[in-house]
Amino acid sequence: MDEIWETVKAHLKDRVSPSGFALWLEPLKAEKGPGGELLLQCPNQFALRWVHSHYLPFIQQILANLGTDLRIRLSAIPPAVREPGPSLPPPAQPLLFSAKVGGRQINRNFTFERFVVGSSNRLAFQASQALARNDTFYKGVLFLTSGPGLGKSHLSQAVGNYLNQANSHIRIFYITAEDFTNDMVWSLKNGGMSRFKERYRKGCDVLLLEDVHFVSGKEKIQAELCYTLDTLMDRHKRIVFTSCYLPGEIAHLSLELRSRLTGGLITPIGPPDFPTRVQILRRKAEERGARAPAQVLEFLAEHIADDVRRLESALDCLAARATLLNEPISLRVAREVLHDLQAVERRLSVPEIQKIVGDYYKVSLPEMLGRSRQKKLVRARQMAIYFSRLYTQKTTAELGRLFQRSHASVVHALQTLERDRQLQPRVAEEVKFLEKKLAQAQVTGRGTWPSPRTDA
Numbered sequence: 001m002d003e004i005w006e007t008v009k010a011h012l013k014d015r016v017s018p019s020g021f022a023l024w025l026e027p028l029k030a031e032k033g034p035g036g037e038l039l040l041q042c043p044n045q046f047a048l049r050w051v052h053s054h055y056l057p058f059i060q061q062i063l064a065n066l067g068t069d070l071r072i073r074l075s076a077i078p079p080a081v082r083e084p085g086p087s088l089p090p091p092a093q094p095l096l097f098s099a100k101v102g103g104r105q106i107n108r109n110f111t112f113e114r115f116v117v118g119s120s121n122r123l124a125f126q127a128s129q130a131l132a133r134n135d136t137f138y139k140g141v142l143f144l145t146s147g148p149g150l151g152k153s154h155l156s157q158a159v160g161n162y163l164n165q166a167n168s169h170i171r172i173f174y175i176t177a178e179d180f181t182n183d184m185v186w187s188l189k190n191g192g193m194s195r196f197k198e199r200y201r202k203g204c205d206v207l208l209l210e211d212v213h214f215v216s217g218k219e220k221i222q223a224e225l226c227y228t229l230d231t232l233m234d235r236h237k238r239i240v241f242t243s244c245y246l247p248g249e250i251a252h253l254s255l256e257l258r259s260r261l262t263g264g265l266i267t268p269i270g271p272p273d274f275p276t277r278v279q280i281l282r283r284k285a286e287e288r289g290a291r292a293p294a295q296v297l298e299f300l301a302e303h304i305a306d307d308v309r310r311l312e313s314a315l316d317c318l319a320a321r322a323t324l325l326n327e328p329i330s331l332r333v334a335r336e337v338l339h340d341l342q343a344v345e346r347r348l349s350v351p352e353i354q355k356i357v358g359d360y361y362k363v364s365l366p367e368m369l370g371r372s373r374q375k376k377l378v379r380a381r382q383m384a385i386y387f388s389r390l391y392t393q394k395t396t397a398e399l400g401r402l403f404q405r406s407h408a409s410v411v412h413a414l415q416t417l418e419r420d421r422q423l424q425p426r427v428a429e430e431v432k433f434l435e436k437k438l439a440q441a442q443v444t445g446r447g448t449w450p451s452p453r454t455d456a
Helices: 002-015 018-025 045-054 056-065 122-133 152-166 177-189 193-202 219-234 255-261 274-288 294-303 308-324 331-344 350-361 365-369 375-391 396-402 407-423 425-444
Strands: 029-032 038-042 072-076 101-103 141-146 172-176 206-210 238-243 265-269
Touching: 002 018, 002 029, 002 038, 002 056, 018 045, 038 045, 045 056, 045 072, 045 308, 056 072, 056 425, 122 141, 122 152, 122 238, 122 265, 141 152, 152 172, 152 206, 152 238, 172 177, 177 193, 177 206, 177 219, 193 219, 219 238, 219 255, 274 294, 274 308, 294 308, 294 331, 308 331, 350 365, 350 375, 350 425, 365 375, 375 396, 375 407, 375 425, 396 407, 407 425
Parallel strands: 038 072, 101 172, 141 238, 141 265, 172 206, 206 238
Antiparallel strands: 029 038
């Protein structure tokens, strides 16, 4: 295993910044795992999470390029056998509610008090508070929509936390649309539909339904969800939906369900502006006990603009680096952190996505943006629009300009691809394959390609 790992490290050295390699990859110890896998031992749990999130796909790609199907397992060295030296304090574990909460547990840290309000999320914040206080004027139904990492799940769970503290007898269901779907399918197969309907329609006072776009194309699930929502609305219960898409952008929804999703207040959440990003970093630094100068926080806020999770990741990496190297947080350390983040968390742009998808289908950019209805060109165009919507913060109107299409054409492309990936296994395989290649490109900036398809 040592020989394999040394070969992998040699490849990593060429593609990872020297500081990132020295801090996160050089300390890893390679052993043969109990199942014959490559076991990489990390100095601590923080390092394990960082390697898993930022470098594991890269390592897997290198192993694949070397022609081995060796599995990888990460583990943290137990504290008792660690070598002496500075270490991070154990990460705080999220406190979870369990009483009177159905479905998934709610993260107690997601409260209104810990949500940083700015111009891009003020309406969503105030609407969520109003719904929690039950002083709404929009039928007690709220639809939160945003890109990933901008706070819609935080606000949804903040509603649950507020109500759980205000009224211990209130019955809160916090679930995803996938949970609802799986529960219904299991109930159908096991003769439990009566119990299913009783639980969701009569045993629920507040429904927090995440990722509602998951029911796209699932006609029976949508019909049952409509009946459930009708019952809850008739009983004046409160409902919060979340999704990465606006209701009108979700493919293959019945008119009945679309009507119910738009029956309350729809509140988009945009990327935070610069003052909000600085305030988020300041709040998170205080929570972590990290002493970060204002100029350091402003430096990070200036260069990371579109995702709160990336802001937190940068701050965690900054604190980890300062602790592991036993030096104070400084602008120099922040620059090194940002360099590493840009190397391993690079965000794909629309032109990059167009290039990757075009290479896969052997389609040039002019062909992709043209008006031809040839099957291969249409599919490539739909895929590029779909992944551009998924990987960037672009609105459908902005994508329309970038793809030289109308807003309606972009929405139609998204809906068509969502339908086809559910009904056609081959399309689903193409989506899965491109997801993998785009993820690799996001990490490495390049990818290896199989022989191009000629029959797509």
